[in-house]
Every structure is written in C-alpha cells, then in structure tokens.
Amino acid sequence: MKHTFFKVCGSFSFSFLIIVLLASSGVAQEFRGTIAGSVSDPNGAAVAGAIITVKNTETNVTNSVTANDSGSYTLPFLLPGTYTISATGSGFKTSTRENVQIRVDDRLSIDFQLEIGTAAEVNIIADSELLDRGTVSIGTSVSQRQIEELPLAEGAPYTLATQAPGIVYTGDPN
Numbered sequence: 001m002k003h004t005f006f007k008v009c010g011s012f013s014f015s016f017l018i019i020v021l022l023a024s025s026g027v028a029q030e031f032r033g034t035i036a037g038s039v040s041d042p043n044g045a046a047v048a049g050a051i052i053t054v055k056n057t058e059t060n061v062t063n064s065v066t067a068n069d070s071g072s073y074t075l076p077f078l079l080p081g082t083y084t085i086s087a088t089g090s091g092f093k094t095s096t097r098e099n100v101q102i103r104v105d106d107r108l109s110i111d112f113q114l115e116i117g118t119a120a121e122v123n124i125i126a127d128s129e130l131l132d133r134g135t136v137s138i139g140t141s142v143s144q145r146q147i148e149e150l151p152l153a154e155g156a157p158y159t160l161a162t163q164a165p166g167i168v169y170t171g172d173p174n
Contacts, residue, residue: 030105031080031104031105032076032077032078032079032080032104032105033078033079033080033102033103033104033105033106033107033108034074034075034076034077034078034106034107034108035054035074035075035078035083035085035100035102035108035109035110036072036073036074036075036107036108036109036110037072037073037108037109037110037111037112038067038070038071038072038073038111038112039052039067039071039073039087039089039111039112039113039114040071040111040112040113040114041092041113041114041116042113042114042115042116044113046067046069046070046071046072047067047071047089047092047114048067048068048069048070048071049066049067049089049090050066050067050071050073050087050088050089050092050112050114051064051065051066051067051087051088051089052064052065052066052067052073052075052085052086052087052112053085053086053087053088054075054078054083054084054085055083055084055085055086056078056079056081056082056083057081057082057083057084057099058081058082059079059081061079063075063078067087067089078102079102080102080103080104080106081101081102082099082100082101082102083100083101083102084096084097084098084099084100085097085100085110087112087114088114089114091116091117092114092115092116092117093114093115093116093117093118095112095113095114095115097110097112142160142161146160147160
C-alpha cells in the first residue's frame with residue numbers, strides 16, 4: 001500500500017511541476033517594447049535632465065521621461081506601433097526621430113546627440129487641408145411673419161424647416 005501511495009504522489013508532483021513550468025513560461029511573454037539610450041552634447045558629454053518624449057503616431061498617446069545624471073533613459077511598456085521620438089535639453093535644439101517601429105518584445109537603443117541652440121522651433125506642415133473648426137452647426141430662424149405670409153403646403157410650418165441649409169428632406173410632404 002505504501003509503495004502505490006508514493007507512485008501516485010510522485011506522478012502527481014511531476015505533473016504539477018510540468019504545469020507550473022508551462023504556465024510560468026506563458027506569463028513571461030511580453031508583447032510591449034522598450035526604448036532605451038543616452039543623450040549627449042556635441043562633445044559627447046551627457047546631457048542630464050534632458051526630456052525624451054515618445055508619441056505613438058497612430059493613437060497620439062505621448063509618454064515622457066527625464067534622462068538621469070549620466071544622460072541615460074528608458075521608456076518601457078510601449079505598445080507595438082509607429083512612434084516619433086524627440087529629445088530636448090536646456091540650451092539645446094530639439095532632436096527628433098520619426099517613423100520608429102516598435103514590434104512585439106522589441107528592445108531598441110536610440111541615442112541622441114543634441115546641438116547647441118534654442119529649443120523653440122516652428123514646424124509648419126502645409127500639405128494638409130485647412131478646415132474651419134470654429135462652428136459645428138448651421139441654422140436658420142423663421143419668423144412668425146414668414147409663417148403667415150409664405151405659401152405653405154397645407155399651412156404646415158414644418159415645410160419651412162425642410163428649406164433650411166444642410167437639410168435634405170426625402171419624405172412625402174403630404
């Protein structure tokens with residue numbers, strides 16, 4: 001009886017160990033990527049306190065991090081996609097890298113060498129169409145006099161509403 005008990009317990013322990021190992025390997029899979037690197041000046045000295053900004057161009061989600069005293073930075077847990085990465089420091093121009101692809105479990109190393117100058121830059125993109133986004137509605141008002149004096153089908157004032165700008169009436173007016 002003792003002998004069978006140890007066989008059952010031994011096979012149970014072995015099966016349990018296999019299940020735990022498989023489960024832990026499945027949990028260890030990471031789908032997000034990481035960008036790390038360093039920021040330096042034209043002489044190769046570290047730029048401590050530089051701000052590194054990562055923007056997902058597909059979702060417009062932005063993450064920022066500050067470089068440490070040795071100029072190093074790490075941006076973990078970035079979803080796969082296309083990113084724009086920029087680095088700026090006090091007294092330096094902004095340096096930008098566009099169309100950086102992050103794939104599943106990527107670990108990219110991107111170093112920046114900042115040029116001396118002002119950080120204020122103006123980027124003008126003129127290839128897109130300009131839209132008036134100031135108003136979102138079109139309207140008209142109808143006075144009591146118009147309702148009384150205009151020839152309306154069956155005297156129904158709702159027919160004036162069908163004449164307003166932006167209205168397409170496809171129903172039967174009767």
